Amino acid sequence: MPSSTPWGRDADQEVTCIACGETLAREDAREYDKHGDRWNREDKTFEYLCKPCDRACCHQPRDGLEATLVAADAGRTDRKTFLRRFCELTTDDTEPNWPES
Ligand SMILES: [Zn+2]
Numbered sequence: 001m002p003s004s005t006p007w008g009r010d011a012d013q014e015v016t017c018i019a020c021g022e023t024l025a026r027e028d029a030r031e032y033d034k035h036g037d038r039w040n041r042e043d044k045t046f047e048y049l050c051k052p053c054d055r056a057c058c059h060q061p062r063d064g065l066e067a068t069l070v071a072a073d074a075g076r077t078d079r080k081t082f083l084r085r086f087c088e089l090t091t092d093d094t095e096p097n098w099p100e101s
Helices: 051-058 062-071 079-090
Strands: 014-016 023-025 030-032 047-049
Touching: 030 051, 047 051, 062 079
Parallel strands: none
Antiparallel strands: 014 023, 030 047
């Protein structure tokens, strides 16, 4: 496999929603940059949200989402743990319906 920048070829690329873990076509995903400056693409891995989660996130203050991502150790823990924490943090008022491993 030749190494290439992941954003060099957008077509037919699949991404994973950071909120629910759903895999979807990149063109159908909303780009989410937890660092807040999506124009600086150096040495960064972009996060993606599927449209339902993107809508859900828009219902809460942006600052709250950032805090939630930080609290969930975004980028500092493995993806499975992060997703689990993120879901728990974003569903305070409902029982997290996450399959036990
Ligand atoms: Zn999602």
